[in-house]
Amino acid sequence: MSLRSIDASLTEDSAILDSIGRSLATTVDGVNALATSFANDAVFARNLADAVTLIADRNGRVVVSGVGKSGHIGRKIAATMASTGTSAYFVHPTEASHGDLGMITSDDLLILLSWSGETVELGNMLAYAQRFKVPVISLTSNRDSLLARHSTVPIVIPKVNEACPHGLAPTTSALLQLAVGDALAIALLERRGFSAEDFKTFHPGGKLGAQLLLVGELAHRSDAMPLLPLGAQMGQALIEMSSKGFGVVGVVGKDGKLAGVITDGDLRRHMSDGLLQQTVEAIMSVKPRVISPQLLASAAMQVMQSSKVTVLFLVDETETPVGILHIHDLLRAGVA
Structure with missing residues (x-):
């Protein structure tokens, strides 16, 4: 040129x-x-x-x-x-x-x-x-x-x-x-x-419909949730974490409320020869971030991204765990 x-x-x-x-x-x-x-x-x-x-x-x-x-x-x-x-x-x-x-x-x-x-x-x-x-x-x-x-x-x-x-x-x-x-x-x-729920009624399809899903519709419930009671041994926690496949275990008290969670990161931070003999409350992170089953899927994605987590427990108004949500569940539903 x-x-x-x-x-x-x-x-x-x-x-x-x-x-x-x-x-x-x-x-x-x-x-x-x-x-x-x-x-x-x-x-x-x-x-x-x-x-x-x-x-x-x-x-x-x-x-x-x-x-x-x-x-x-x-x-x-x-x-x-x-x-x-x-x-x-x-x-x-x-x-x-x-x-x-x-x-x-x-x-x-x-x-x-x-x-x-x-x-x-x-x-x-x-x-x-x-x-x-x-x-x-x-x-x-x-x-x-x-x-x-x-x-x-x-x-x-x-x-x-x-x-x-x-x-x-x-x-x-x-x-x-x-x-x-x-x-x-x-x-x-x-x-x-x-409301957003009304909006969903008119937009059930496509990416917008996915974003308007409630996390309660995507969450894993009942026996799929990795949960252990306070006082359980870390050996049980490792088995529960591996068998359920979420990379996290929720710990509940006698009142059924979510008392804490144990993540892969918690395991790495407490890795020692005596880890398996410790109880879950010695390892768990207290006051974990949780979401309501009524939260929009798009909002849950924002929470995960801002908190840099890939798994969230859903709790009801009594702080009892009612489900667990992985970021892959959101991605499969088309929320991104």
Whole structure:
């Protein structure tokens, strides 16, 4: 490659990086404008809160619609709501005008997205909503638009510069619509007290489903747990540790509570000619780290990684061991 080719390549790379930098900066400016509007515009903040209340108090479903990029964002908003406890689905306005309006009942609610607020294809949905008294929440940048004026709750997003240098391709504007939609979905989630266990119901498959498993579902129980009572000899501990294959033994008191654990590391630290004649309480580590059976598998993985351990005992509210979990159990389940 000649020097001239190298110079040309560097110039081209610089132009690309400059373009990416401008787009990211424009995006950040747009998000900042949205946050500023929320903090300083009482009407904007009030309408967001009213939208959450309106959705939460409806008995029907949330029907989301939009055209073009607004439609793509609308699909994502509907999907996020549906997966976080708010019954929602997307209807394309053209399909709505050809029969799908029949899917919308008077118990439902519409969320309509249009940056200009003048999208012609949404006209029939607005007319239908007015006829059957279906509430409308709009996401637009034009408070004087047809859409905003005919909405029960108009959410007027601040006008921002698009990352597109021609100001034509919806970029920053689409991101702000998405941000508002996500904010509504999360506010609804928190208002309903939607828990991680509820989340698991809607996400049973894949990596996310694995992370939402409870450790109690993955743990080894009953006779699989390596346990010995206080007073047992270390010779018994070695046999129990080897036979159960976890590299650890739990020691329980007469009350059934977990009094301590003996690990491979404990054995190495106390290695001597008289090790086998000692009792387990002389070797065990007291106050071992334990977890609840109700802990999420993803959280258990974090505990193991931060504590640099590979095995954890599960104990109930009385501190009685009810299971044992190895990091391999988490990895086999797809938690990583």
